[in-house]
Amino acid sequence: MTSTITTLTPTGTLGYGFGSEALQGGLAMKPDVIAVDAGSTDPGPYYLGTGEPLVSDYSVRKELEQLILAARERKIPVIVGSAGGAGTNKQVDRVAQIVREIAREHKLSFKLATIYAEIERERAKQAFRRKEIVDFEAGFELTEDIIDATDSLVAQMGHEPICSALDRGADVIIAGRACDDSVIAAYAIWRGADPGHAIHMGKILECGAFSAEPFAMDVMVGILEEDSFLLEPGASFRRASVKSVAAHSLYERENPFIQSGPGHRIDLSACTFEQEGDRRVRVRGAALEETSEYYIKLEGARRVGSRSISIAGIRCPTMIERIDTILPNIERQATSYFAGRSFKLNFHVYGRDAVMKTLETERNKRAKELGLIIDVVAPTADEAHAICHNISGSLLHHHYDGMKNTSGNLAFPYSPSDLHAGDVYEFSVYHLMKVTSPLEVFPIHMETL
Template structure:
């Protein structure tokens, strides 16, 4: 086998892709179809709550097309970070969708699921053994903080996925996985260079985002040879360029020459990009350097409270000129009114048109906007308290008598009724750590099943 073709339909399962692009990819006779199913980008809520940030119907649509194509071409279909965050609840959710597709279409599949959720007691054992270390900007963690995590997942490398492939799986649903692994595992199993395979996977996990114009909802084909790989977008309106591909190589990296992952690092110091025609780019020179100790990244999320928000706007230039002083005084009034509960809530203001995006990092200090959008956010220990504090803050700001005010009515415009939105549970990441392991497979159990042996309720755990 002198080359392997990997088809990446979309940047995240559920983001969709044009059927025409997908069919062009299938016409190229790929050896594997792979897709990344999740990310930490949408924040800690989804890991903490066990819910997916992608829509079920959208995921089902994408999966149905992929499974059908895999059956037609007799090639494996791989999904990484199933359900968005890759914990057991997310994996179960994705398996339930697969079961529904199978029941509707009558597909005959050998399915492999790979768990990635890790018990808190095991993480505490690793801490006691001195095998847990923080990843910047995280700090050292203690056992109490580990216990606060509602869910903890490990980011698997290629090894569990290779085990599933060796077992003859037609469809692999992996829990939390290092993004490039579902694209790189099959080529590495077949003997291709690990650094090139992982680098190609790093590009393919975002599908056509690495093209010009870029899109996370369109297909990309990767062709891996013995000493290079080639990237080709499958929509004729897009093209890969040296700039688009090399720029995407820098995506989500703190070091332009090193890409760290489970078990080692992709060394890009000798990587070269070549434009081989108008729409394709060839990449050479990427290498994999194994670590002395095999480590995987842990991700954990904890519940920190409950959120209520209110969205408002103002077009009063008098108010806009002194908005910082007004918000500071409104917060003082609220805190004084609820002094007995002061440790049980926090108030945040996000001012769009001033520094709503960058916050304290915003370099432009002068307000030039003719109107401002103001988001009042309260996080409290209970939803009831968050509701109360947000309501009081909103009404205080609405009728606050700032210097120079002309109007006697409210000074805010509310686009929604009710004006206060109960947003529910709030989570934050509390584990962003490396754990040293003796075996890359030890936290990632591979389980095989067929369409007839999927648990009746679709549940693995």
């Protein structure tokens, strides 16, 4: 690397917003690349299982339009990772189509790269038979039957496929599932930057201005130099501090000194954080260690049923006092009524323990009112609806000791009171798979718009 490399990350997730003043402030720092993450497993397996977008097309288009126009004016690339939320092929194609529409509307011509991250089940089963798949955080043994039952299977790419697309002259890159830090670091590594510094910077930048004060989904800029990098927010009313940057360096990390990724580990034990002026922080000391074998993370989701919910409020103090006996009675009635039917029922009682469940330390503290979600998962939507409606109706008219009315136990805010909440998915694969090269399972498609 013979010069500084400046990376602008507009937000923590494409479609979650950024300030126009912050974007202009970031662009004034003359970035060499705009790079942004667009997905996560945090919202659960639904978006992976269905391929539906995490963020609306409206929001993605609104933000991509601003970023692509700014990038084309400056002749710098735009990189989007984990497109659509889970990085499935369907989601990549959806975001790529938005890019084509933007190019057509604004009469732009550039090279678009799409990088796909879905894994064929047979490829995963071959790796399983060769004992090249190991547990990551799944907590269960993978089997071929589980792989076969998986509806959608993706792998997290590292920086290498993105660098390969840059080698081919890509101006805009829409990548499938990718490591967050790799998306941000790829361009700098491609330009010859120290990969340890680049990936560490990527880890801090991937959430946008969450490493600034006050934190937000907003613009953050990283400037890579020979032996360190600087961080500065785009918005003039934010600042990077040693505390905010060091704290975010620990984000989502079990070990504060090790940052693992495809084919490498970043040793952070010698890192230092220095304040430079009021708004900048300089970071030094990250060191990359290549692993002897190259593993990528697999993420798979399978359908387990359909969900219906009913939302209600409870204000009667007598019912609130007896809620711990009323709900089990209702569950027993439903189990008897739907004998032979497979379903899962959960009562989420807000004001008692809905958030913390068994970890709640003040469960017996009396509330003035309770919010109740009746949550039913069954094999089909019709079954889930029938069971949910039966339970909400039974609870509405349920008689309990001390009752002073004949019905109306629940206050429903909506009509209909029972709502279809879609198909339900669970993570069926959350493992690491060995590959022969970083590019092996990530095909790249190039087109000129």
